[in-house]
Amino acid sequence: xxxxxxxxxxxxxxxxxxxxxxxxxxxxxxxxxxxxxxxxxxxxxxxxxxxxxxxxxxxxxxxxxxxxxxxxxxxxxxxxxxxxxxxxxxxxxxxxxxxxxxxxxxxxxxxxxxxxxxxxxxxxxxxxxxxxxxxxxxxxxx
Amino acid sequence: xxxxxxxxxxxxxxxxxxxxxxxxxxxxxxxxxxxxxxxxxxxxxxxxxxxxxxxxxxxxxxxxxxxxxxxxxxxxxxxxxxxxxxxxxxxxxxxxxxxxxxxxxxxxxxxxxxxxxxxxxxxxxxxxxxxxxxxxxxxxxxxxxxxxxxxxxxxxxxx
Numbered sequence: 001x002x003x004x005x006x007x008x009x010x011x012x013x014x015x016x017x018x019x020x021x022x023x024x025x026x027x028x029x030x031x032x033x034x035x036x037x038x039x040x041x042x043x044x045x046x047x048x049x050x051x052x053x054x055x056x057x058x059x060x061x062x063x064x065x066x067x068x069x070x071x072x073x074x075x076x077x078x079x080x081x082x083x084x085x086x087x088x089x090x091x092x093x094x095x096x097x098x099x100x101x102x103x104x105x106x107x108x109x110x111x112x113x114x115x116x117x118x119x120x121x122x123x124x125x126x127x128x129x130x131x132x133x134x135x136x137x138x139x140x141x142x
Numbered sequence: 143x144x145x146x147x148x149x150x151x152x153x154x155x156x157x158x159x160x161x162x163x164x165x166x167x168x169x170x171x172x173x174x175x176x177x178x179x180x181x182x183x184x185x186x187x188x189x190x191x192x193x194x195x196x197x198x199x200x201x202x203x204x205x206x207x208x209x210x211x212x213x214x215x216x217x218x219x220x221x222x223x224x225x226x227x228x229x230x231x232x233x234x235x236x237x238x239x240x241x242x243x244x245x246x247x248x249x250x251x252x253x254x255x256x257x258x259x260x261x262x263x264x265x266x267x268x269x270x271x272x273x274x275x276x277x278x279x280x281x282x283x284x285x286x287x288x289x290x291x292x293x294x295x296x297x298x299x300x301x
Contacts, residue, residue: 014289016282020260041292044234049257051235057150057167063175 002029003036010042145188146171148259149195155254156199156247166202170195192269196251241291249284256281 009026012018018026029035030046149170154163174181174191184190242253248270255266256277267274 014282014285016263016278016285020262023257023260041289041296044238044292045288048235048238052151052258055147055151055154057146057164059164059168061146061168061171063172 003039006036006039010039145191148188149191151258152192152195152251152254153199155242155250156196157202158243162202166195166198170198173198186265186268189265189269192255193271196270200247237292237295238288241288245284245287249280249287252277252281253284253288257285 006026006029009018009022013023013026026042027046027050030039030043031050035043146167150163150167153166153170154160157163157166170191173194174187181187181190242250245253251270252266255261255269256263261269263274263277266277270277
């Protein structure tokens with residue numbers, strides 16, 4: 001009795017003339033009740049539809065990717081600025097150190113040259129001493 | 143997200159691979175989000191989303207035709223070898239899946255939208271931008287093809 005009704009519905013179904021309600025009746029028949037043997041091949045079909053309906057999208061959807069992109073961009077920019085400031089500061093410091101070292105070496109050279117001058121002045125006296133000895137001792141005639 | 147599963151299933155039907163379908167779903171929601179002010183004026187956001195999904199998937203298929211998609215298709219062909227056929231025969235549900243996968247895109251979409259997602263003919267017509275009668279014709283054709291194939295497979299299984 002019921003299978004006749006189902007057969008009629010299937011005819012309509014294949015011609016795409018069933019309403020959603022009628023298709024729900026078919027669905028219910030093939031999934032939940034005992035199916036007449038000559039209609040078995042439809043069981044797979046409606047079983048498949050019912051099963052596909054249960055497939056879910058399990059991942060989370062991310063919507064604000066654009067905003068976070070900007071955030072990361074600003075983070076990267078601030079890191080770059082910090083780095084350049086750091087290296088710039090280091091450069092200045094190096095230069096100052098170099099200047100100090102230059103001054104100190106200059107001082108050291110000045111000290112050296114002062115003492116050197118003292119030494120050469122002393123050598124001047126030595127020269128005087130030489131001339132006096134030349135006066136005292138007669139030089140051999142060449 | 144009210145209809146994300148529907149979008150996901152629809153794009154999976156077209157793109158075959160789960161990962162591709164996940165990407166498509168994500169992409170679609172981004173697009174909807176960007177146009178959220180414009181969209182609120184639409185009467186049927188869900189139908190609009192399905193149309194967008196269809197267009198996006200078609201674009202993906204076009205751009206992938208040369209590389210990845212050919213791989214996907216060869217995967218399906220491999221299922222047709224005799225050994226796989228035997229093991230799959232018991233799994234009637236996967237048979238239906240393969241039969242639907244072999245249908246032309248238009249029929250595949252209509253089967254998905256009607257028999258899985260249970261939309262009205264009118265809604266499907268709007269989503270795919272075709273007439274209701276065209277929806278019915280394609281649907282009837284698709285259902286009959288699947289039925290014939292199923293009967294063939296069924297008899298083959300008994301012998």
